[in-house]
Amino acid sequence: MEILITNDDGWGAKGIMTLVRIMETFGHVTVVAPGTVQSGKSNAITFDHLLLHEIERTDNHVVYTTNGTPSDCVKLAIHIIYKGQKPDLLVSGINHGSNAAINVIYSGTMGAVFVGAENGIRSIGFSLDSYDPDADFSHFEPYIVQIVNEVLKGTLNFKLSNQAATLNSKLSTLNSKDNYGLCWNVNAPVGEIKGVRITRQCQGYWDEEVATIEDEEGGVYYKLGGQFCNSEPDAEDTDEWALHHGYIAITPSTIDTTHLIYYV
Amino acid sequence: MEILITNDDGWGAKGIMTLVRIMETFGHVTVVAPGTVQSGKSNAITFDHLLLHEIERTDNHVVYTTNGTPSDCVKLAIHIIYKGQKPDLLVSGINHGSNAAINVIYSGTMGAVFVGAENGIRSIGFSLDSYDPDADFSHFEPYIVQIVNEVLKGTLNFKLSNQAATLNSKLSTLNSKDNYGLCWNVNAPVGEIKGVRITRQCQGYWDEEVATIEDEEGGVYYKLGGQFCNSEPDAEDTDEWALHHGYIAITPSTIDTTHLIYYV
Numbered sequence: 182m183e184i185l186i187t188n189d190d191g192w193g194a195k196g197i198m199t200l201v202r203i204m205e206t207f208g209h210v211t212v213v214a215p216g217t218v219q220s221g222k223s224n225a226i227t228f229d230h231l232l233l234h235e236i237e238r239t240d241n242h243v244v245y246t247t248n249g250t251p252s253d254c255v256k257l258a259i260h261i262i263y264k265g266q267k268p269d270l271l272v273s274g275i276n277h278g279s280n281a282a283i284n285v286i287y288s289g290t291m292g293a294v295f296v297g298a299e300n301g302i303r304s305i306g307f308s309l310d311s312y313d314p315d316a317d318f319s320h321f322e323p324y325i326v327q328i329v330n331e332v333l334k335g336t337l338n339f340k341l342s343n344q345a346a347t348l349n350s351k352l353s354t355l356n357s358k359d360n361y362g363l364c365w366n367v368n369a370p371v372g373e374i375k376g377v378r379i380t381r382q383c384q385g386y387w388d389e390e391v392a393t394i395e396d397e398e399g400g401v402y403y404k405l406g407g408q409f410c411n412s413e414p415d416a417e418d419t420d421e422w423a424l425h426h427g428y429i430a431i432t433p434s435t436i437d438t439t440h441l442i443y444y445v
Numbered sequence: 446m447e448i449l450i451t452n453d454d455g456w457g458a459k460g461i462m463t464l465v466r467i468m469e470t471f472g473h474v475t476v477v478a479p480g481t482v483q484s485g486k487s488n489a490i491t492f493d494h495l496l497l498h499e500i501e502r503t504d505n506h507v508v509y510t511t512n513g514t515p516s517d518c519v520k521l522a523i524h525i526i527y528k529g530q531k532p533d534l535l536v537s538g539i540n541h542g543s544n545a546a547i548n549v550i551y552s553g554t555m556g557a558v559f560v561g562a563e564n565g566i567r568s569i570g571f572s573l574d575s576y577d578p579d580a581d582f583s584h585f586e587p588y589i590v591q592i593v594n595e596v597l598k599g600t601l602n603f604k605l606s607n608q609a610a611t612l613n614s615k616l617s618t619l620n621s622k623d624n625y626g627l628c629w630n631v632n633a634p635v636g637e638i639k640g641v642r643i644t645r646q647c648q649g650y651w652d653e654e655v656a657t658i659e660d661e662e663g664g665v666y667y668k669l670g671g672q673f674c675n676s677e678p679d680a681e682d683t684d685e686w687a688l689h690h691g692y693i694a695i696t697p698s699t700i701d702t703t704h705l706i707y708y709v
Binding site for chain 2 (some may be wrong): 192204220221222223224225226227228229230231232233247250252253256257259260261283285286287291292295297299300301327358359360361362363379381382384386389390391393402404405412413432433434435436437438439440441442443445
């Protein structure tokens with residue numbers, strides 16, 4: 182089995198190193214990762230002057246870095262490394278920081294997953310709810326193995342909620358038109374994990390605090406910051422609720438931006 | 446009425462100049478646009494060193510440019526210019542190039558629209574299916590006026606298809622939870638316009654051609670190119686079908702990336 186790995190924290194981040202080690206137990210790993218931090222790059226693409234360098238090769242993996250975004254990494258992998266062939270699986274992360282709720286639309290980690298989905302590749306993004314560059318991923322590892330196994334089987338047979346049973350029955354009857362763009366956004370809490378929940382993207386927004394900063398020459402520039410504001414803190418079926426109650430949140434995600442009101 | 450305008454082709458593009466002229470008939474216009482081309486920037490955001498300069502002020506409009514992405518433009522507008530208040534409407538474009546089908550996930554024009562939707566602002570992206578920097582937008586203009594009027598009224602009462610009637614009845618009964626993240630992706634063909642259709646995002650993918658280019662020093666770099674491959678060319682309810690049959694495509698769009706299989 183051939184597995185493509187990328188991320189947005191760049192090659193060398195603890196999260197991607199952890200993911201490579203886990204995925205080598207499934208098959209041969211090709212890493213195409215940004216050479217520098219590409220957080221918040223969403224699905225941005227670079228039209229020109231993309232570079233690609235092989236920097237490491239073992240029996241189990243080969244590593245390339247690029248000057249591009251996570252989305253560029255997937256496109257370069259498919260067209261330059263795989264020569265138009267597709268890997269059997271794309272995994273992105275493990276991101277240092279949550280990609281639950283509205284974070285997903287800004288996320289480079291999930292941007293790569295969406296390019297995978299566009300190309301019909303089974304694609305999963307893994308994120309941990311901690312920005313700590315030395316974060317502990319060990320509690321997440323057995324769940325990553327289980328989730329990858331389930332996605333490869335095309336099911337999600339976790340012993341958990343009714344949601345999962347319902348989702349499994351849907352997955353088993355989906356035709357290719359109905360599962361267009363299907364991919365997975367997996368977010369884990371820090372600390373003890375109580376279980377896994379199938380979730381939807383929580384409604385909410387970033388309550389921005391744009392800092393105004395004066396530089397040494399008296400010029401002014403701005404710096405984005407702030408915090409997520411959950412518009413439905415009591416809803417128990419969201420990724421945010423799961424994450425903040427000790428559960429791993431698995432959100433079936435899509436590249437179809439058509440609003441639900443069109444379909445229902 | 447206060448209207449925020451942005452784009453991804455940068456201030457000075459013919460498309461945004463056209464949109465400013467149209468929107469001045471609705472109210473006061475604030476433009477916050479990139480100073481340079483930001484096509485393909487999706488929802489990318491810049492965490493630091495954002496600049497914002499007022500470059501033009503008349504009775505009807507004020508123009509700021511930034512070094513940031515389209516998403517940054519909306520965040521700077523809300524927090525620095527409007528001081529946390531919201532405009533009554535956000536319009537992005539008119540983009541030089543289609544944002545139908547999978548283009549939407551890479552589009553800076555639609556990235557700005559999604560940030561507007563995140564912030565609860567009525568937001569519309571307008572795009573023309575032509576990359577020509579001197580494209581003719583005149584046939585599109587009366588439709589833009591009509592679409593803006595309908596979105597402001599919260600309806601889409603075009604004399605057109607059953608889809609629109611159905612959508613209108615849905616829109617009239619939506620509660621705030623059900624219309625979370627609702628925004629509009631409007632794409633127009635070049636040449637004669639036969640009418641308007643309410644559409645969904647067409648299934649398909651970019652059939653990439655990544656060119657390998659040797660530079661003067663013998664180094665190699667890569668350049669993304671290619672063309673959209675429509676996976677359902679016969680489906681008449683898609684944005685692609687509408688666009689290629691002479692209709693304006695209005696796709697109700699969303700920032701909720703949860704896959705439809707979760708909801709249905």
